Amino acid sequence: MISSTAKVLLKKITFFFSCLFLGLVILTPHSYGATSITQFGITWEFDQDYPTGTFANGDYWVIGPVKIVNITPSSFNEGDSKDRVKHGSMVNPSPGASITQGYDSAAYAQYGPDYDEQLNFAVNLLSKDPLPPGSSLVSSISIDEAGHRPQLKTAAILTVLSESPPSGSFRPPYAGTDKTIVHNKDELDYSIITKPFLKRDEIETEPSLSDLERQFERPWIDYMDSWLARYIHPEENMHDYGQNIAEDISKAALSLMLDYSDAEKETLLIRFVQLGIDLYGIAKAGGRWTNNGGHMLGRKLPILMAGLLLNDANMLEIVDAQQHFIFQEDQQTWIVQKEDVGKVVEQWLVRPKYLRTTYLSEDIGMPEWGVTHSTQQTLDDRRWTAPYRDQVGSSILGHILAARLLNAESLWNWPPLFDYIDRFWDLEKDRTHNGTNEIKFFTRDMWSLWEQEKQ
Numbered sequence: 001m002i003s004s005t006a007k008v009l010l011k012k013i014t015f016f017f018s019c020l021f022l023g024l025v026i027l028t029p030h031s032y033g034a035t036s037i038t039q040f041g042i043t044w045e046f047d048q049d050y051p052t053g054t055f056a057n058g059d060y061w062v063i064g065p066v067k068i069v070n071i072t073p074s075s076f077n078e079g080d081s082k083d084r085v086k087h088g089s090m091v092n093p094s095p096g097a098s099i100t101q102g103y104d105s106a107a108y109a110q111y112g113p114d115y116d117e118q119l120n121f122a123v124n125l126l127s128k129d130p131l132p133p134g135s136s137l138v139s140s141i142s143i144d145e146a147g148h149r150p151q152l153k154t155a156a157i158l159t160v161l162s163e164s165p166p167s168g169s170f171r172p173p174y175a176g177t178d179k180t181i182v183h184n185k186d187e188l189d190y191s192i193i194t195k196p197f198l199k200r201d202e203i204e205t206e207p208s209l210s211d212l213e214r215q216f217e218r219p220w221i222d223y224m225d226s227w228l229a230r231y232i233h234p235e236e237n238m239h240d241y242g243q244n245i246a247e248d249i250s251k252a253a254l255s256l257m258l259d260y261s262d263a264e265k266e267t268l269l270i271r272f273v274q275l276g277i278d279l280y281g282i283a284k285a286g287g288r289w290t291n292n293g294g295h296m297l298g299r300k301l302p303i304l305m306a307g308l309l310l311n312d313a314n315m316l317e318i319v320d321a322q323q324h325f326i327f328q329e330d331q332q333t334w335i336v337q338k339e340d341v342g343k344v345v346e347q348w349l350v351r352p353k354y355l356r357t358t359y360l361s362e363d364i365g366m367p368e369w370g371v372t373h374s375t376q377q378t379l380d381d382r383r384w385t386a387p388y389r390d391q392v393g394s395s396i397l398g399h400i401l402a403a404r405l406l407n408a409e410s411l412w413n414w415p416p417l418f419d420y421i422d423r424f425w426d427l428e429k430d431r432t433h434n435g436t437n438e439i440k441f442f443t444r445d446m447w448s449l450w451e452q453e454k455q
Contacts, residue, residue, distance in 0.1 A: 033049040033050065033051055033052070034046070034049065034050065034052045034062075035048065035049055035050075037052055037060050037062070037158065039058075039059070039060060039156040039158075040141075040154050040155070040156045040218060040236070041073075041141055041154060042071070042072070042073075042139045042140075042141060042154070042155075042156045043070075043071070043072045044068055044070075044071055044137070044139070044158050045068065045069050045070040045071070045072075046062075046066055046067060046068060046069065047067040047068075047069050048067075050062050050063055050064070050066050051063040051164060053164060053165075055159075055165070055169055055170060055171040055274075056168050056169060056170050056171075056184070056185040056270050056274070057170070057171060057217075057270050057271050057274040058217070059156070059157050059158075059159070059171045059219070059274075060156075060157075060158050060159070061158070061159045061160070061161050061164075061165065061171070062158060062159075062160055062161070063133075063160075063161055063162070063163065063164065064130065064131055064132055064133045064135065064160035064161065064162070065129075065130035065131060065132045065133065065160070066130055066131050066160055067130040067131075068125060068128070068130075068131060068137075069125060069126060070125060071087075071089060071122045071125065071139055073087045073141055074087060074122070075087045075088050075089070075120060075122035075123055076123075083105070084105055084106055084146060085104065085105040085115065085117070085120065085123075086103075086104045086105070086106070086142030086144075087103075087104075087122065087139075087140060087141055087142050088101075088102045088103040088104055088119075088120040088121075088122055088123075088139075088140055088142075089102070089103075089120060089121040089122040089137055089138060089139040089140065090102045090103065090119055090120070090121060090137075090138050091121050091131065091135050091136065091137055091138075092134075092135060092136050092174070092175065092176060092177050093138060093174065093175055093221075093223055094175070094176070094223075094285070095175050095176070095223040095224070095225070095282045095283075095285045095286055095287025095288075096223075096224070096225060096286060096287065097224070097225045097226060098224070099114045099224055099226050099228045099229070100114045100115070100116050100119065101114065101115065101116070101119060101224075101232060102115065102116055102117065102118070102119030102120030102121070102122075103115075103120070103140045103142070103151075103152060103155075103232055104140070104142045104151045104152060104232075106142075106146035106147065106151055107151040107152075107231045107232055108151075108228050108231050109146075109147050109148075109149065109151075109231070111228055114228075121137060122139065131160045132160065133160050133161050133162035133179070134160065134162075134177055134178075134179045135159070135160040135179070136157055136158070136159050136160075136172070136173075136174040136175075136179065137157065137158040137159075137160070138155055138156075138157050138174055138219075138221065139155065139156055139157075139158070140152045140153075140154070140155040140221075140232075140234065141153045141154050141155070141234075143235070149230055149231055149240060150230060150231050150232060150233050150234060150235050150240045151231045151232065152221070152231075152232050152233070152234040152235070153234060153235055153236055154218060154234045154235075154236040154237055155218070155219060155221050155234045155237055156218070156219070157171070157174050157219050159171055159172065159174075159179060160179075161179065161181075165181045166181070166184060168184045168185045168186055169181050169183070169184050169185075170182070170183045170184065170185065170270075170273065170274055170277055171274060171277070172277075172281070173277055173278050173280065173281020173282065173284070173285075174219065174278060174281070175223045175278070175281050175282045175285050175287065176281055176282075176284065176285030177285075178281070178284070178285075182312075183277070183310045183312070185270055187309075187310050187311070188269060188270075188273065188309050188310065189308075189309055189310075189311065190262045190265070190269075192305075192308050192309050192406065193256050193257050193265070193269075193305075193309070193406075194257075195257045195258075195259075195405060196259060197449065197452075197453045198257050198258050198259060198405075198446065198449055198450075199258070199259050199449075200258050200259055200260075202445070202449060203258070203442065203445045203446065203449075204441070204445065205434075205440075205441040205442045205445065206255060206258060206442055207251045207255055207442060209255065209260070209264065209265075209268055212248075212251060212252050212255060212268050213267050213268045213271065215238075215248050215252070216248075216252060216268065216271035216272055216274075216275060217271060218234070218236060218237035218238075219237060219278065220233070220237060220238040220245075220275055220278065221233060221234060221237065221238075222238070222245075222278075222279070222282070222299070223282045223287055225287060225288050225289060225290050225296070227292055227293070227295040227296075229295075230295070241294065241295065242293075242294050242295040242296050242297035242298065242328070243294040243297060243391045243392070243395045244395075245297065245298050245299075246297040246298030246395040246396055246399065247298075247395045247398075247440070249275075249298045249301055249302060249398075249399065250298070250301075250395065250396075250397070250398025250399055250402070250440075250443060251398070251440075251442065252268060252272050253272070253301055253302075253305060253398065253399070253402040254398055254401065254402055254405075254442070254443070254446050255268070256268060256269055256272065257402070257405055269309075272302060272305070272306075273302075273305070273306045273309055273310065275302045275306075276302035276303045276304075276305055276306025276307070276315070277306055279299050279302055279303050280303045280306065280307075280314075280315050280318060283303065283318050283324070283326060284314075284318065287326075288326035288327075289326065289327055289328050290326075290328065290331065290374075290375060291328040291331035291332045291370075291371070291372050291373060291374055291375060292328065292371075292372060293371055293372075293387075293388045293392075294388050294391050294392050294395070295328075296327075296328040297328055297329060297392060297395060297396055298329070298395070298396065298399060299327060299328075300319055300327040300329060300330070300399070300412070301399045301402055301403065303315050303318065303319050304316070304319045304403065304406075304408055304411060304412065305402070305406070307319065307411075308406060308408065308411075316411055319411060319412060319413075320411065320412075320413045321412065321413045321414035322413050322414075323413075325374070329392075329396050329399065329417055330414040330417055331373060331374035331375070332369050332370055332371065332372075332373050332374070332392065333367065333368065333369050333370075333373070333414070333416040333417040333420045334367075334368060334370070334373060334416050335365060335366070335367055335368070335416050335419070336359055336363045336364055336365065336366045336367075336368050337364065338364055340358075340359045340363070340364075340380075341358075341359050341360060341361050341363070341364065342358055342359070343358055343359065343377065343378075343380070344358070344378060345357070345358050345378055345379070345380060345381060346378040346379055354387065356379070356380070356381040356382075356383070356386070357381065357382045357383050358382060359380075359382050360382070363382065366423075367416050367419035367420035367422075367423050368380075368382075368416075368420060369386075369389060369392065369393065369420050369424075371386070371387065371388050371389075384427065390428075390437040390438070391436070391437040393421070393424040393428065394424075394428070394437055394438050394439045394440070394443075396421065397421055397424065397425065397439055397443055397447070398440075398443040398446070400417065400418055400421040401443065401446060401447050401450060403418075404418075404450065405450060425439075425447065429444065429447075432444045
């Protein structure tokens with residue numbers, strides 16, 4: 001028989017541990033122990049149980065140091081040629097102009113090889129030290145057949161932390177070594193993107209929110225300052241070409257300002273802001289997107305929007321063109337000056353399409369665009385039919401509209417771009433047919449609604 005005193009004591013002990021357990025559940029509802037994690041077809045296996053969980057966008061974290069004993073699909077497959085390595089993984093990829101990578105030895109096709117086995121964490125895993133906190137493991141699945149652009153099918157990110165982050169935290173950037181948890185989805189200020197005059201019933205061609213959510217679901221591997229980065233832009237995660245990347249960002253940014261409810265916007269907004277955080281991390285670690293045709297377009301707007309929505313002064317500082325001239329859309333635009341008149345322009349190919357013309361005195365003061373203006377002005381071309389002018393202008397138009405809807409023109413701080421896009425709109429708005437290098441109907445309709453609001 002248990003005495004009444006013992007029963008009371010037992011009840012108190014039981015109540016104490018029940019409360020303690022309940023408290024742990026409430027404090028860490030997004031955390032659980034696991035010996036493996038799978039995302040987007042990629043599995044990371046550990047040597048034992050580790051606390052794991054998910055960030056606001058669904059990407060995984062694990063408390064480290066963590067010993068990874070296997071990654072599938074394996075970086076070496078039995079049937080492969082000994083000359084081919086695929087399904088590689090990299091830790092904290094470093095931004096910059098270097099195209100050397102550890103994902104796939106067939107990347108870059110005839111322009112390679114620039115594969116370094118030392119960068120491929122997935123090789124000889126059992127001999128590798130545990131990954132310490134402060135690590136982002138970017139693992140990939142290759143396209144089986146070599147010679148593709150892109151060469152990667154998908155990628156996923158596992159972030160190693162020293163302690164569990166608060167529920168709802170955004171993932172720190174995968175590039176660089178700073179994995180500080182800075183922001184939470186609860187900080188998002190939806191009023192920034194509340195634009196009552198942008199009504200869906202006045203738009204005939206708005207994109208599907210579910211389609212956009214899928215487009216921003218997986219991480220965009222976009223830290224190289226080279227057009228060859230197209231080869232490692234995973235095809236299931238993102239488009240490989242800058243023009244299409246810019247168009248996806250434009251559609252998402254403008255859609256988030258339509259009169260959806262906050263709940264309807266939430267999934268896309270979280271994923272879009274996570275992209276902005278990743279791009280900011282790349283820029284903070286020394287990355288840039290140098291002007292080059294249509295390749296490096298559009299990476300500025302997600303950082304700007306994330307900075308506004310999260311009230312992050314550091315993000316807003318890095319998109320100030322007067323302080324950080326690192327984005328293609330700024331580098332390609334300027335106001336024609338006296339010294340531009342009659343300057344030498346390079347004739348790349350002797351075909352009518354490429355016969356560039358120089359500037360005239362009547363052009364002084366005109367906002368203009370050049371394919372590589374900040375790095376090679378001899379490729380500037382006065383002609384409205386200059387190659388890449390149409391595809392760049394049509395795809396970046398929505399970014400400038402989004403910045404204006406956000407009253408962020410001064411934060412962007414590059415007037416020549418805004419003036420040039422006004423010029424582009426005036427000349428191209430009546431030739432909109434939704435073609436590959438034309439203003440899209442959705443952007444046209446949104447611009448028209450904005451103009452009506454201004455009147």
